[in-house]
Amino acid sequence: MNREELHDGWRLTAVGGPVPDAVAGRTVPAAVPGSVHLDLLDAGLIEDPYADRVEAGLTWLHRTSWRYTLDFAAEPAADRADLVFDGLDTVATIRLNGTVLGRTANMHRSHRFDVRGLLRASGNELTVDLRPALEHAEAVERALGKRPRAYRHPFNTVRKMACSFGWDWGPDLQTAGIWRPVRLERWHSARLARVRPLVTVDADGTGRVTVHADVERACHAPLDVAVSIAGRSARGEIAPGDTTATVVVTVPDADLWWPAGYGDQPRYPLSVELSAGGAVLDRHDRRVGFRTITVDTEPDAIGTPFTFVVNGKPVFAKGANWIPDDHFLTRITRERLARRVDQALGAHLNLLRVWGGGIYESEDFYDVCDERGILVWQDFPFACAAYPEEDPLWTEVDAEAREQVARLTPHPSLALWCGNNENLWGHADWRWREQLGGRSWGLRYYRDLLPAIVAELDPTRAYAPGSPYSPGTVHPNDPDHGTRHEWDVWNRVGYTRYRDHVPRFCAEFGFEGPPTWATLTRWLHDRPLSTSSPAFQAHQKAEDGAGKLERGLAPHLPPPSTFEDWHWATQLNQARAVAFGVEHFRSWWPRTAGAVVWQLNDCWPVTSWAAIDYGERPKPLWYALKHAFAPRLFTVQPRDGAEVVIAVNDTDEDWTGDLRLAWRGFDGSLLDGDTLPFSVPARSAAVAGKAGGRREVLVAESGDVRLVHVFGEDVEHPYEPAALTARAEPVPGGYRVAVTASALAVDVALLVDRVAPDAVVDDMLVTLLPGETRTFEVRTGATVAAGAFADPLVLRSANALVRRE
Template sequence: MGISRKKLLVAVLLQTALSGSNLYADVYRQNIDEGWKFRQARLDNWYDATVPGVVHTDLIDNGIIDDPFFRLNERAVQWVDKEDWIYETSINGEDKVLDSSNQYLVFKGLDTYADVYLNDSLLLKADNMFREWKVDIKGVLKKGDNKLKVYFHSPIKIDMPKWEKLPYQLESGNDQSENGGLLDRKVGIFARKAGYHYGWDWGPRLVTSGIWRSVYLEAWNDLRIENVQLIQNKVNSGSAKLSSVVEIISDDNVSGAVVTVKADGKLVSKETVNLVKGLNKVSLDYTIKNPKLWWTNGLGDPYLYDFTTTVTMNDGTQDSVNDRIGIRSLRVVTEKDEAGTTLYFELNGKPVFMKGANYIPSDNFLPRVTDEKYERTILDAKNVNMNMLRIWGGGIYENDIFYDLCDEHGILVWQDFMFACSLYPGDDEFIESVRQEAIYNVRRLRNHPCIALWCGNNENQDAWFGWGWKRRYEAMGNGYAEKLWNDLYNLYFKVLPEIVEEYGGGTGYRGSSPMSFPGMKSDGVNGDSHYWGVWHANDPISQYNTERSRFFSEYGFQSFPEYESVKIYAPEKRDHDIYSEVMMSHQRGGSFANGRIEEYMLKNFKKPKDFEHFLYVGMILQGDAIKTAMEAHRRDMPYCMGSLFWQHNDCWPVASWSSRDYYGRWKAQHYFAKNAYDMILVSPVVMNDKLTVHLVSDYFKTVSGNFSLKVMDMRGNVVYEKSMPLKTPVNGSELIFESEMSNVLGDKSKNDVIIYTEFETDGKAYTNIAYAAEQKDLNYEKANIIWSAKKADGGFDVTLKSDVFARGVFMSLSGIDNFFEDNYFDLLPGKEVKVHVSSDLSLAVFNEQLKVISLVDSYM
């Protein structure tokens, strides 16, 4: 964890008449976020700037460019990344800084090629977006006004010569160089910068520059705590054997310094040490009896201890650091079994099935992602029963608050290093930059209980062995293939794992995702898989039911955002066609992807009658597909022990594989995930005219309840029924019912029935519905849905009831300033359902605006 310093912003420098020593010499920090201005380097016009920020948002704020997310505006801003930019502000050199023996300027993030000047003295030449830059300014900072200037070089101009120098192109298929006016010159892989800024198959090409994280002055005397690492040596419910490794920087040799560690205010370790001038590492070993363990969402309390590490000298506090840390044991288990090699996560001695999604950055303009948006993003994972997010390797190592929130809410993080779907340079300068980036981020994040795994890259190994890259470079000759494989192997199987081993405190590492073993493509039998047969290969959705892997770390299916979201970025009626210029621009999979949505839809659903209903049916299509996959993976426990769909979120408004659109609106898929990822799942499925039902549980003990199955027609008439008491399996899956469909249909056709299942325990019903035919072949009747609304806390409670079975009931209001607790749900005949809606509308306006439709309404 990056050290969380809950300190005074002003140093308290107290001198005593008796000793003349500092009783309390804390670190003084002065944020530099005021008075910034910027200009295009070759022009003279200055404009106000926001720091943290990026050039694009400053240009938007000053009315120089329009919102690139609106309609086709992205095309008009491709000039921005070809220019150099200058940012300036003035710093007041205060006595309390100038009188300190240590004075530093700290940039938490510079994007990307930046020269930093203080009073025209060149302090720093930065070249990596992913790391902190810290520079000694003692003797450069002066009393009064000081000019701080940051000169950002165009990443295109810096990296183009690197591309031109190579005798071959490095694979980087998602770099939208053509959209940027660069033809085939894919230069993004040369910069240690977020790969998705150059475009991806769900994102625009918006190559940013700027001071994207905070910048501040830091000053201190005598000594300071540089870092605290908590190593969890051996943890169980009876005791936690821990070590705190405290890094202390001292101005001088010091005798008799006292280092203490407290957990929740209770002293757990104290040691008197002698310090030498410079960096000191002090290790304190201790045991906490009967610790409160940290658990993932659904399994228990993600308890966080408040650890306080303090250094005192001459009975006065010199520095103190607070960390919130969860105590847990966590192993990545890869062991041989009768089928191959496992991949699962063992938390506090228990195998845990991972339920979650892949996460990409929440905006192309990263400083726009507020703390509130981070909180909403993590809560949206927690509230649909996820316990893991995978931070994908083409984005960023996330802000501290992301990991803090995952700690608090019991969400594990699979953390990729920032490499994805590309080949990268292997020269010494590039590797050294990566080394420093990796050391910084592993050290920053290592104390977080949420960090479950470091992974070298996304799909680079599979691309080499399975996508034809190896063959293409072999065909070029000149030893290119051998060189590139050696570069790949060196980075992902030597450099990065060595850093995780040295600095990671025991966190597991895998060289690539997906991966079985180094030197081969993934196989599903060993390690994790990215399954794209459904979607990319046009496999039927039912293929999810039979595709197997030890761990699915990617799979997905596309949809558009809902209509109210589309109207924000494509408001004109002429835009409202999936093949319109605007809708195609907001679909980075191209005509293939929009055509694929339509193709799958017409295979599975009746043709929607207009654009708005096409978007709605697309939601149901996506939701059904991914629900099929999630349930199949869980039914296959313990062979399969993880299901992370692609993807949790979007970075701009777009048609994509996300379950939540850019504005945070839940798609049907996200609503469906809530039941599919619940702690108990009852999962009926019809394959080859055979009905099976599995009962799945993530609990570590049996749960007693009652199972019931009803096959009913569209008016609710039951044609087959079975009920029995059952106990759930322990942390596993069990087949509880099977039958030929002919035995449960009575005199009905499979097109005329639904299969309703329920497991009820302690007053909670876990329900699910299966279908024996494709949605387009089911004989749904026009539903008369009666609803009423009444005021409730923060909005309204809506009660709905239908005379016949209503598939995919969708409620909507104008705009997106609202949230539906449930949506796209199925409504049984005669059964009331109550849904809470968050809204600021009056009851009269709410009643006027609320629209309720079901699937039949999309084509009738």
């Protein structure tokens, strides 16, 4: 097998549509993999789509057709020569030397074309014509009938990343391009068309790898498939005319792969060789991990649980939803993915849910998750819409799902296949039935096609028809059954209402907040910058987002008087809201078996639900998740009409000790105290003591775990607004900042990106008692003025937002 990448020398030209004069007739260099927007940006023909209101001026791209052209030479072909596109975005016609090779309309698939009779030694011309995905989707919609959807464009009638058409956190840019690698493959006799290793562990601890190898032939000779792993090997023969082989290799006492926080992540190199007559024809190498992953859905006295079980051990899913990490997908590197997954680990997460309005992620994404022990919940790409079940979509979905399920089988991190995001819920509650008028809406995908494909190609993993989902005739978002999405808090009611429900597994919940100051001001240049300035509003995509932020803030903090105060107050409120939900859900383990926050990351600079903004900077929410998902946690929760301290122990060791309780006034004075022995078994939660009903301050601590709980709302309390001082000293790699409180200081934070754009602080949202000092570590390559960290816009707390009368 000889593989030659065809990435250099491409050219891009607009060939139809409402093309501006500055672009019409121009041919520019094209990056492959890449996208039209980025090529135009590199050529200086458009401004950056993420800046200010540039997005609105680029709608002409929605209806423009493009041609990619490459001239290349080719060595004489062997038995076969294939042109392979790993991903085309999206509606394409491919020609080689004037001959049409094929037409595509699915960015979630690869395509392979036999070109052995078309190649020339020199002067080959390869063209890829891309017509607008929007126009294709509109044509399919006219042919099949309109189906309800969450947004304006018919993203549900084309197999393209749904959020490419805009979402309530993403831009409407509708990318086009050759978005994954292109290569020429020359081979003879046979090649490995697909290698599908299914990895399990027997009851006695023996690791078992069952390799299903599919081959494409150019000869009728017998073929051999050799599989080796961990010093053990096995062979299988493919008889003349046959195209498949199944080879099993066992590894006694295999080291098990565990999620983060439960153990290590050993992986074993797996090699698959295809040969004929002793000559190696093709080879497939990758790494696999031995583990078992199931989901417990056995009905119990409450309803239907939804609990991940890894290697026989129930796991509380501490998770976040994952969207594409850049709207321009080809800018997402392995290094960027590794940084993002490391940030997830830094917040004590053990699961990422790849949401159904995005893509099947790159091999790099799953490999990074394999390395670090992050479980992956993979949605099939269906989201917030009714999807036609007729062709051309049915055939495309079938082919796409088969390819992607087979591709991802080797990854130990992959824990679940899920049929869709919110479509079952939409059909039940969003008035779809009357709009559909009897037309198909996707149920056969979720109940028939997709589970059958998973059962056939990846029986080692569970499948859920959707999220949220409840079995049988139960409402899909019922809290007592399966998975739940909790969006009333953001859309309608205050965040204390998270406690209204005790779901079996909360797969989505969240609250909005703006990005960090450095990210905001890097991309938005309104002067003055305000919540009503044009660019700021262009980067707030949520329906009534500003109103919901204001209403969500009002019960907790006074209306901010400046934009800077608004920025801090809404970030703080976002962090508190989500942490409130996380702690509630964790306190109910094992009844509640997962809390998957919406969302970890952003795809562009925007006010959103993300914990990490597009500039890769952690928002206060990230620090709140770090605290709320900590392996050991004290949290105040209501039980049987009283407030209690619940100890959550997500470790493999029992947690025993003395719980020291101190009730203090806002001036720091000790009002009452108690010391209670407590014991919480491994991987469990239990009541450790009574919190009392005092509307002041409770300090609960044991060892290095501490909770400072302020009763009531900040808006009610007489905080000292100037309670903090800071002293900074340079240290290798940054600064050490000692913050001292002269009075109770609630949710102390250093917004260090205001000091230097690259600065990151190790912690924030720490409440200090009068007289306490907390030292923060700040990483930065910048030289910072001595008093910069004491600036009142940098050294923040809830105190300064609550003005004394």
